[in-house]
Amino acid sequence: MPSLADRAASRRKFLQFLAASPLLGAGGAFAGEGLMPQSKLPDPLTWAPMRADELIKSPKEAINVFDFEPVCRQNVPPAHFGYMASGIDDEATLRANREGFLKFQLRPRRLVDVSKVDMTTEILGVRYDSPIIVAPIGGQRAYHEEGELGTARAAKAGNHLQILSTATNSNVEDVIAARGAPIWYQLYATNKWEVAKAFVTRAEKAGCLAVAVTVDRSGGRNQETLFRLRRTDTRDCNACHDRSSLQASLTRRAMYQGVDVSGLRNTQSSNMTWDFFKRLRDTTKMKIVIKGILAWEDAVMAADNGIDAIIVSNHGARSEDSGRSTIDALPEIVEAVNGRIPIIVDSGFRRGSDIVKALCIGAQAVCIGRPYIWGLGAFGQSGVERVLELLRTETYAMMQQVGAPSIKQLVPAMVRRA
Numbered sequence: 379m380p381s382l383a384d385r386a387a388s389r390r391k392f393l394q395f396l397a398a399s400p401l402l403g404a405g406g407a408f409a410g411e412g413l414m415p416q417s418k419l420p421d422p423l424t425w426a427p428m429r430a431d432e433l434i435k436s437p438k439e440a441i442n443v444f445d446f447e448p449v450c451r452q453n454v455p456p457a458h459f460g461y462m463a464s465g466i467d468d469e470a471t472l473r474a475n476r477e478g479f480l481k482f483q484l485r486p487r488r489l490v491d492v493s494k495v496d497m498t499t500e501i502l503g504v505r506y507d508s509p510i511i512v513a514p515i516g517g518q519r520a521y522h523e524e525g526e527l528g529t530a531r532a533a534k535a536g537n538h539l540q541i542l543s544t545a546t547n548s549n550v551e552d553v554i555a556a557r558g559a560p561i562w563y564q565l566y567a568t569n570k571w572e573v574a575k576a577f578v579t580r581a582e583k584a585g586c587l588a589v590a591v592t593v594d595r596s597g598g599r600n601q602e603t604l605f606r607l608r609r610t611d612t613r614d615c616n617a618c619h620d621r622s623s624l625q626a627s628l629t630r631r632a633m634y635q636g637v638d639v640s641g642l643r644n645t646q647s648s649n650m651t652w653d654f655f656k657r658l659r660d661t662t663k664m665k666i667v668i669k670g671i672l673a674w675e676d677a678v679m680a681a682d683n684g685i686d687a688i689i690v691s692n693h694g695a696r697s698e699d700s701g702r703s704t705i706d707a708l709p710e711i712v713e714a715v716n717g718r719i720p721i722i723v724d725s726g727f728r729r730g731s732d733i734v735k736a737l738c739i740g741a742q743a744v745c746i747g748r749p750y751i752w753g754l755g756a757f758g759q760s761g762v763e764r765v766l767e768l769l770r771t772e773t774y775a776m777m778q779q780v781g782a783p784s785i786k787q788l789v790p791a792m793v794r795r796a
C-alpha cells in the first residue's frame with residue numbers, strides 16, 4: 379500500500395504534469411473539476427446558451443441561422459454533412475472566417491431618420507431586394523431532395539440573386555424556371571476549353587446574366603472533417619456515386635450531359651491563366667465575374683483585364699488553409715480597385731452585422747454559403763427561405779442601428795479596425 383506521503387507526492391507530480399500540459403493552457407479542459415478552482419464566475423454569465431440537443435422543429439422557431447445547423451446534421455447523411463462542413467487541414471481559415479469579423483467594429487451614427495430602410499441593391503445592372511446573394515454550392519440534393527430547385531424557389535421568395543454551381547444536380551434551365559428570373563452561372567472550367575465552352579454556351583442560352591468563373595480550386599485538398607465523418611457513414615455510397623472513373627461519375631451531373639469529357643483527369647482548372655478570360659470574352663456576351671480573389675494585385679489585374687466584377691472569397695475555407703479571412707482581405711482590395719469594378723465578398727458571413735461591416739468597407743454585395751444549406755438540409759425550401767429572411771431582418775436592423783437608410787449610406791467611417 380502506498381503511504382499517504384507517497385500518494386500526496388504522486389498527486390503533486392500529476393498536477394505539475396497537468397500544469398505543463400497544453401490542455402490547461404488551451405482554456406482549462408479540467409476547469410470546474412476541482413483541479414484549478416475558478417476564483418470567480420465568468421462575466422457576463424451565459425444564461426441561455428444555444429444547445430445542440432434542443433432542435434428547432436420548424437423554420438419559424440429559428441432565432442438565428444445557427445439554429446438550422448444541428449437539424450441539418452440530424453437529417454443529412456454523415457458523409458454529405460461532412461463534405462459541407464469541412465474546411466482544409468487544421469481548419470484555421472474556417473475559424474478565421476468567423477473570428478475576422480471581431481477585428482472590425484461598427485461605429486454607428488445617431489439621429490438619422492431610419493424609420494424606413496431601403497436595402498435594394500443593383501448588381502451588374504439588375505436590382506434586387508437586398509445585397510444578399512445565394513452562393514453557388516454543388517450537389518444540393520445531397521442535403522434535401524428539393525436541392526437547387528428548393529433553393530431557387532426560396533431565392534425567388536426574397537428576390538435574391540442566385541448563383542448556380544457547375545456541379546448542380548438540376549439543369550440550369552429548370553433552376554431559372556424555379557427562380558422565375560435570370561441567375562448567374564458559376565463555372566468550373568476544367569483544363570479542357572471545349573468543356574468550359576459547352577457549359578458557358580448552355581448557360582447563356584438558358585438566360586444566365588453572368589458567368590462567375592471560380593479560380594481558387596487548382597490543387598488538391600485535405601478535407602479532414604469530411605474524411606472523418608465519412609468513416610461513420612454506414613450507407614453504400616456506390617449506390618449513388620459511380621466512382622469507377624471520373625467520366626462515369628460526371629455522367630450523373632446535370633451540366634455534363636452531352637459534354638465530351640474524354641481526357642479529363644479532374645474538374646479543376648490548374649492550367650488557367652489570364653488568357654482564359656480573353657477567350658471567354660470572345661465566346662460569351664454574359665458578364666464575366668471572377669470568384670476566389672484574395673490578393674489586391676489579382677483584383678487590379680481583373681479590372682485591367684476587363685472583368686465585370688470580382689468575388690473576394692476563400693471558398694468558405696475550402697481552398698487552402700491560409701489562416702486569413704476574407705473580411706481581412708477586403709479593405710486592401712477595395713482600396714486597390716478604387717471603384718473600377720464591383721466587389722462582392724463571401725466566406726463566413728452569418729450575421730447581419732457581418733454583412734453590414736463588409737458593405738461599409740466597400741463591398742457591393744455578400745454571398746451566403748453554408749447557412750442556406752443548413753436550412754435546406756433541415757427543412758427544404760422553407761428552411762432556406764427562413765435563413766435568408768433572418769439575414770435580411772438582421773441586416774435591416776443593423777442598417778437602422780448604424781444610421782444608414784440606404785445601402786449607399788453604409789460608408790467606411792461606420793466601421794473601424796480594432
Ligand SMILES: Cc1cc2nc3c(=O)[nH]c(=O)nc-3n(C[C@H](O)[C@H](O)[C@H](O)COP(=O)(O)O)c2cc1C
Nearest residue numbers: 462513514515516543592693694725726746747748
Ligand atoms: C458544400 C459546398 C459546396 C460548394 N460548391 C461550390 C461550387 O460548386 N462552386 C463554387 O464556386 N463554390 C462552391 N462553394 C463555395 C461557396 O460558393 C462559397 O464561396 C462559400 O460557401 C462561402 O462561405 P460560407 O459557406 O462560409 O458562407 C461550395 C461551398 C460549400 C460549403
